[in-house]
Amino acid sequence: MSEKTKIVIALGGNALQSKGTAPTAEAQLEVVKRTCEYIAEISGRGYEMALVHGNGPQVGRIILASETAKDVVPPMPFDVCGAMSQGYIGYHLQQALSYALSKRNRNVPVVTLTTQMVVEKADPAFQNPTKPIGGFYTEEEAKKLTEEKGYNMKEDAGRGWRRVVASPLPRKIKEIHAVRELWKDTIVITCGGGGIPVVENADGTTQGVDAVIDKDFAAELLAEQVDADILLILTEVEKVAVNFHKPDQKNLSHMTLAEAGTYIEEGHFAAGSMLPKVEAAMKFVRYNPSKKAIITSLDQAVQALEGRTGTVVTFA
Numbered sequence: 001m002s003e004k005t006k007i008v009i010a011l012g013g014n015a016l017q018s019k020g021t022a023p024t025a026e027a028q029l030e031v032v033k034r035t036c037e038y039i040a041e042i043s044g045r046g047y048e049m050a051l052v053h054g055n056g057p058q059v060g061r062i063i064l065a066s067e068t069a070k071d072v073v074p075p076m077p078f079d080v081c082g083a084m085s086q087g088y089i090g091y092h093l094q095q096a097l098s099y100a101l102s103k104r105n106r107n108v109p110v111v112t113l114t115t116q117m118v119v120e121k122a123d124p125a126f127q128n129p130t131k132p133i134g135g136f137y138t139e140e141e142a143k144k145l146t147e148e149k150g151y152n153m154k155e156d157a158g159r160g161w162r163r164v165v166a167s168p169l170p171r172k173i174k175e176i177h178a179v180r181e182l183w184k185d186t187i188v189i190t191c192g193g194g195g196i197p198v199v200e201n202a203d204g205t206t207q208g209v210d211a212v213i214d215k216d217f218a219a220e221l222l223a224e225q226v227d228a229d230i231l232l233i234l235t236e237v238e239k240v241a242v243n244f245h246k247p248d249q250k251n252l253s254h255m256t257l258a259e260a261g262t263y264i265e266e267g268h269f270a271a272g273s274m275l276p277k278v279e280a281a282m283k284f285v286r287y288n289p290s291k292k293a294i295i296t297s298l299d300q301a302v303q304a305l306e307g308r309t310g311t312v313v314t315f316a
């Protein structure tokens, strides 16, 4: 790998979703086109990068469609739905990013790698579903879905109720060697939706499991394994806050590992939304204390890389 600054960018579900319109593939493509302008801008500044995207809303809809059509088409297992989400989100990103790069006369190839993520069979997450997927429901609708379909439903960071599924920790990127090879001259879209969750059998084969891995943790593992300089987590908010959504909310420009740990103990970060981002950032700087993680919004990504905004997480 070259000596340029290497970034792993984690793109939040909001970077792929249109607000206030039906969640169609066409609407997603329009949002992805806007997202890719920012990504191309970062590439234009000479950074090397890989992209990891979320899939919570998308995989939830694919699973729902499959379950709804179960009387006419055999339902797809979760891992296959995850693979489908990687394929179509990756396709949109490839199409839009290639165009955004070409407008800047940067003819860097962009490819999506179907990526399996090894998880542990015994991960306690299989007994405690926490990962929100699909759309948002009212509390009443959520109760009905639990009664009628047996879904696990939880409130998601003050935004409504969502179905939650198991989200085991990512342990090994099956295709990491291909990612490293591709990295040399390509923007690779990998570990989409956290990677397709698989377990390894004793004979070395892999087998899909019912889960959705958190893409922030997957991006962190990738950042470790490609020796990235920066883990850039892009979401809806410009900065991480303490006392979020309270009158005394305070946006943070910087957190050390120790400070982040204290804020977690004090309960400032919502599980399933901001908490995994902060935990992923902490894990990255703990793994390599000379590196940094940044959490910010997509539209502030360039400014955050220049040190002008975002929440920077460092070891000390």
Ligand SMILES: Nc1ncnc2c1ncn2[C@@H]1O[C@H](COP(=O)(O)OP(=O)(O)O)[C@@H](O)[C@H]1O
Pocket (backbone or CB within 6 Å): 011, 012, 013, 014, 015, 054, 157, 234, 235, 236, 237, 239, 240, 241, 242, 243, 244, 268, 269, 270, 272, 273, 274, 275
């Ligand atoms: N302490 C906090 N500071 C900032 N945002 C927070 C905090 N706690 C919860 N959030 C919420 O977490 C959201 C980011 O999580 P989420 O939307 O699940 O991520 P993604 O962008 O990866 O889909 C923010 O948009 C915000 O609504």
Ligand SMILES: NC(=O)OP(=O)(O)O
Pocket (backbone or CB within 6 Å): 011, 012, 013, 014, 053, 054, 055, 056, 057, 132, 193, 194, 212, 213, 214, 215, 216
């Ligand atoms: N898989 C995943 O973490 O998706 P979201 O970012 O959409 O929650």
